[in-house]
Amino acid sequence: MEANEQVVSGEPMLESPSKPIKIKILTKSTIAIRITLLALAFLTVYAFFSFDYKEIDFGEAILATFANIKAMFFEAHFNHFTFTHAFYQVLITLGLAFLTTIFGAIIAVFLGLLAAENLTSKRVSAVIKGIVAFIRAVPTVLWVLIFAVAAGLGSVAAVIGMTFHSVSYLVKAYSESFEELDNGVIEALQASGASFWQIIFQAVIPSSLTYMISWTFLRFEINFAVAVAMGAAAGAGGIGFDMFMASNFYLDIREIGTITYFILAIAILLEVFATKFKKKLRVNG
Amino acid sequence: MTPLLEVNHVSKQFGNETKALSDVNFSVSEGEFVSIIGPSGAGKSTLLRCINRMIDASNGEIIFDNMNVMNLKKKELKMVRTKIGMIFQHYNLVNRLSVIENTLHGNLGKKSTIAGALGLYNQEEKEQAVKILSTLGLVEHIYKRADQLSGGQKQRVGIARALIQNPRMMLCDEPIASLDPNSAKVIMDHLRNISTTMGITVLVNLHQVDVALKYSDRVIGINHGQVVFNGTPKDITKDDIQRIYGSEAEDLIFDIGGIHAS
Numbered sequence: 001m002e003a004n005e006q007v008v009s010g011e012p013m014l015e016s017p018s019k020p021i022k023i024k025i026l027t028k029s030t031i032a033i034r035i036t037l038l039a040l041a042f043l044t045v046y047a048f049f050s051f052d053y054k055e056i057d058f059g060e061a062i063l064a065t066f067a068n069i070k071a072m073f074f075e076a077h078f079n080h081f082t083f084t085h086a087f088y089q090v091l092i093t094l095g096l097a098f099l100t101t102i103f104g105a106i107i108a109v110f111l112g113l114l115a116a117e118n119l120t121s122k123r124v125s126a127v128i129k130g131i132v133a134f135i136r137a138v139p140t141v142l143w144v145l146i147f148a149v150a151a152g153l154g155s156v157a158a159v160i161g162m163t164f165h166s167v168s169y170l171v172k173a174y175s176e177s178f179e180e181l182d183n184g185v186i187e188a189l190q191a192s193g194a195s196f197w198q199i200i201f202q203a204v205i206p207s208s209l210t211y212m213i214s215w216t217f218l219r220f221e222i223n224f225a226v227a228v229a230m231g232a233a234a235g236a237g238g239i240g241f242d243m244f245m246a247s248n249f250y251l252d253i254r255e256i257g258t259i260t261y262f263i264l265a266i267a268i269l270l271e272v273f274a275t276k277f278k279k280k281l282r283v284n285g
Numbered sequence: 286m287t288p289l290l291e292v293n294h295v296s297k298q299f300g301n302e303t304k305a306l307s308d309v310n311f312s313v314s315e316g317e318f319v320s321i322i323g324p325s326g327a328g329k330s331t332l333l334r335c336i337n338r339m340i341d342a343s344n345g346e347i348i349f350d351n352m353n354v355m356n357l358k359k360k361e362l363k364m365v366r367t368k369i370g371m372i373f374q375h376y377n378l379v380n381r382l383s384v385i386e387n388t389l390h391g392n393l394g395k396k397s398t399i400a401g402a403l404g405l406y407n408q409e410e411k412e413q414a415v416k417i418l419s420t421l422g423l424v425e426h427i428y429k430r431a432d433q434l435s436g437g438q439k440q441r442v443g444i445a446r447a448l449i450q451n452p453r454m455m456l457c458d459e460p461i462a463s464l465d466p467n468s469a470k471v472i473m474d475h476l477r478n479i480s481t482t483m484g485i486t487v488l489v490n491l492h493q494v495d496v497a498l499k500y501s502d503r504v505i506g507i508n509h510g511q512v513v514f515n516g517t518p519k520d521i522t523k524d525d526i527q528r529i530y531g532s533e534a535e536d537l538i539f540d541i542g543g544i545h546a547s
Contacts, residue, residue, distance in 0.1 A: 182377070184373055185377050187373075188371065188377035188378075188390075188446075189390060190339065190366075191337055191339055191366060191369070191371040191456075192366060192371070192390065192391050192393060192394050192446070192450055193364070193365075193394020193395070193450075194393035194394055194401065195363070195393075195401070198393045198396075198398060198401040198402050200402070201401075201402035201403065201404070202390060202401065202402065203390075206379055206381050207379055207381055210381075
């Protein structure tokens, strides 16, 4: 023990052990962050006190919500449709997601090539990226509703609107993975007299294939969620429309539970499949 | 011998200020092995890239196989490029593709756009690829992905990709700068062999003066974008080395006398 103490007291850092050592220094940014967090915490607490609760008893409301959730998930049943019907509707929703992702991916590969700075000029890239950023800034649902003006509310507007947004999303993702390619590879093939499209298909796309596939999968998952919403919001059919009917028309919370289970199952399946596929790609590709 | 490559009064200016090359003149005969040495930033890489127009020179003329490279149109330029193989310090292979696919890339310039883009090669091309890979000692790796190879093996694939073009000339941009001494020796031996047995002209950028003196028929020294030495390895003196590398050359770690003796 004594020896230990001697070693410790010999260290310069601990010459005055009474003074606490700070690990974080207070800078302007940390002070700003702390003030913001404090303000937010205060506003949250204040908001709960300032709500207009009308006649609602807070405790009762919480209990009722739990009762609803219990009814939804533990007493789920079929009432207005059968299992096969629900399964078929899920397939339609999946089909909508698949179609829009494939359309989007095909268009986005070509636009992505034009938007990659190392493959075209800086100006072309900037123009395409600017347009695409604008399209991306507007939510998918809004695009579907915009196209519904011309195509009428329904599956056509949903396909066009979702494709539109998928293209803009994938163009960004693809062009960024193309830009990550080592310029030397392109130089080497140019030096041997290869043409633009040969370089694209022999060097650029093989090098970025893994990235492209994982981005496309991500977009497919997003499109599945959007396709469910589109069924309800734009009358595009599929499981989303049944959900809309169950909630807004029949007010059947137990049926909503069934539909939620269906969507959850599909989402998990997609996730598992995507993970397995990516792993395989990394080993063999 | 008739010169295969003539470089006459070539200059290259980047922007308004930086002059990478100024009034470079030299010629290379068929089958010659020529090293270009000089300090970093002297313009060695720029010079090499001006020859196959990866960079456009500002002034002068470059005559390869009786054609002025500087005036060629896109299609003719591609034709010329198929006759000039190029290898790089960082190999520049497509990492996700196999060795044989990377080798066959050397043929793209001669193929139609669609066949090349889809990677459709005929039996003859494949046989030639296997033959070249076996002379380079890579035949057991032909289906390996390029990123699974060592640096020396990658550079040999780079050489194979250049050789399948059936080139008249090889441009090598610091081919051994990222390699350990053993792999570097293997690569230099292969390059020397290509020059001697196949009669292909080899033009190499090098950092290692001793390697340049040992392997080359002729050495060209460049400093500040100008040719300051052009002669056989035997003729090079300490003063020449000093002119190429500047005043610090006194402290360079090699000894010319020793190299000449060996």
